[in-house]
Amino acid sequence: MEIFRGPADLPPAWRGSVLAIGNFDGVHRGHRLVLSTARAVAEGGDWPLGAMAFEPHPRSLTRPDDPPFRLTLFDERSRLLRAAGVQMHVVVTFDRHLLEMSP
Known part of the structure; x- marks a missing residue:
């Protein structure tokens, strides 16, 4: 598994991937359900599967x-x-910059 520090760091080969977004703390049953759903989409399109998480945890701010x-x-x-x-x-x-961004 490769680790990237934000979407801007993704090389061209990884663009067009399926990303599950969350904190994934513990990767519990709910996380596994999200990941399995994302995996099904990724496999259906022959795309790479990724997980995007935030660090530090948003609640810290x-x-x-x-x-x-x-x-x-x-x-x-x-x-x-x-x-x-x-x-x-x-x-x-x-x-703080990410927190204050408009949707």
Whole structure:
């Protein structure tokens, strides 16, 4: 599995991939359902499967007085995503600039 620091870092070969977006903390049953649905779409179009997550956890900025409990740290999350069949892990830095962007 390859790791990229944001969508802009994706090489041309990875563009057009299917990305599941979430925190993927623990890669629990719900995450596996999201990933299996994304995998079905990816396989149907012969596209790579990726997972995009935010680091740090968005709640670290939106609720700094109540930081999130983390089931897994980055390396473990990447290992779990790899074990779930994800081919690329796209990590987006969640900062004040991203938080204040318009939809």
